Amino acid sequence: MAQAAVQEKILPPPQEAKGPSVLQSRGMAGFLFMLPALIFLLVFLTYPLGLGVWLGFTDTRIGRDGVWIGLENYQLLWEDSLFWLSVFNTLLYTIAASILKFALGLWLALILNEHLPFKSFFRAVLLLPWVVPTVLSAIAFWWIYDSQFSVISWGLIELGIIDTPINFLGDMENARASVIAANVWRGIPFVAITLLAGLQTISPSLHEAATLDGATGWQRFRYITLPMLSPLIAVVMTFSVLFTFTDFQLIYVLTRGGPLNATHLMATLSFQRAIPGGQLGEGAAIAVAMIPFLLAAILFSYFGLQRRKWQQGGAD
């Protein structure tokens, strides 16, 4: 972005000084070129977003148009302990998974940034969990978490660490930990590979200079790597938080919200109420309730970016 701004200052867009007719035609050309994307996004993104908010204020069901009922859906949700449980689960899931993804992803990025044999091979292979469809890898986890024939339980029993198979998805705490682990497994490669791209833009001479000044490895990481990487970290983690918060697929495959709703997220609850339950209005209200959290995450990241520009002595 900064690069683009500089480019503009040096090279003002051509045709700037021409008459109003050109400006007019530019507006027209711009509009015509934007038209296909504009139509698509207005019809299938902006309109449904508004429709979703409206549905949240109605009692629409599958096969029956609803009428305006004001805040009734939200009042029901406010008194619904299952809804609050899903909010708690979603926050727990998002925070735990994001912290783990960040820590492990950064660690993996730092390892891959070392001088390694077959580096590009490792980079390509380690991204696989992120490339493969989530539902299909979640099915593999489903089998790995099987209550009787789990390969993890088998391995731990063989090693003599436990006596009976672990009930991965049948117990509340275990189920939460298991779905978080599966989410982290899928998210690590994304964080690692994007952060690796950032690490590679940090000039090694900075580290060399710091070492000559007597900085330890930790100090170099804390005062060179981390500040240089922080803008990228902010963006990557915003994406990661947004996608974790609105996750649906993994939970739907592994637990469908169970056991005892311990893993019900807001997205899965919204789906359950709206599609199998038929209560489109209530489902839409749950989906709308996710928006404030998402906005908070985006704003948080936006101000994180601002701070970094100020740190680097940028204009704004």
Next chain:
Amino acid sequence: MGVVTNAVPRNTATADESVGMSYLDRLPRRVVIVYLPLAVFTFVLLFPFYWMTVTALKPNHEMTDFNNYSPFWPSSPTLQHIYYLLFETSYPGWLWNTMLVAIGSTILSLFAAVLAAYAIERIRFAGSRWTGLAIFLAYLVPPSILFIPLAVMTFKFGIYDSKLALILTYPTFLIPFCTWLLMGYFRSIPYELEECALVDGASRWQILTKIMLPLAVPGLISAGIFAFTLSWNEFIYALTFIQSSENKTVPVGVLTELVRGDVYEWGALMAGALLGSLPVVLLYSFFVDYYVASMTGAVKE
């Protein structure tokens, strides 16, 4: 400073192989700090795929009997699960559906995204900056919020339970992504080329098709591959908008049709997951660099 003069000369400051000071580390230290964690990461990240493959090739009686057969290798590998999948279920149809939907929505999104990115980045109409920001924000709108109103809409439009519903709704997340990515590529093409063409009397359309697009081919490939993968992996829309078995996509079909009651056909499930992942993995393996470029490019802008 003998160390520095001995170092391999680098062409650019940001060379891919940033050696840094790793040559100062002793070997045992590197084993503990680098190779051991790397081995653990590789094992954990790849084990599910190995397990998927092994399970898909095991006959049923070996699958649950870890005492008499080694769990990590099929003693008598069989193709019966894959055979079952391909000839006794609707799986080939789901593959075909997924392919159609992914290709259709990718082409549609690329077309709209190329035009939009060119308009925002180069025509610079009034408000193009805000449009660019709006496109980015549109990418952040998650499908989990949109699936209920979209289900209502597809029903009203009469395209519920058809592949068209998916082809038309997938661009909601593909167009913002592709536009954002292509804006970055267009930005890197010098204005001078365009000025020359304008002086020679080329129209906007000619500039786009004859000058910009040939130069932005890597960007188009990146955006196309990524869009294809995203559509292939999509789940919540496909689950909500499709009812009949013959219109299902692979992720939905495998999950809803191969699991019947309490009888889990683990072999068939694993074979289905494996075969369903294969097309994107193949595509990915041919274009790793484009894929990584689009992933990191979208985040870095």
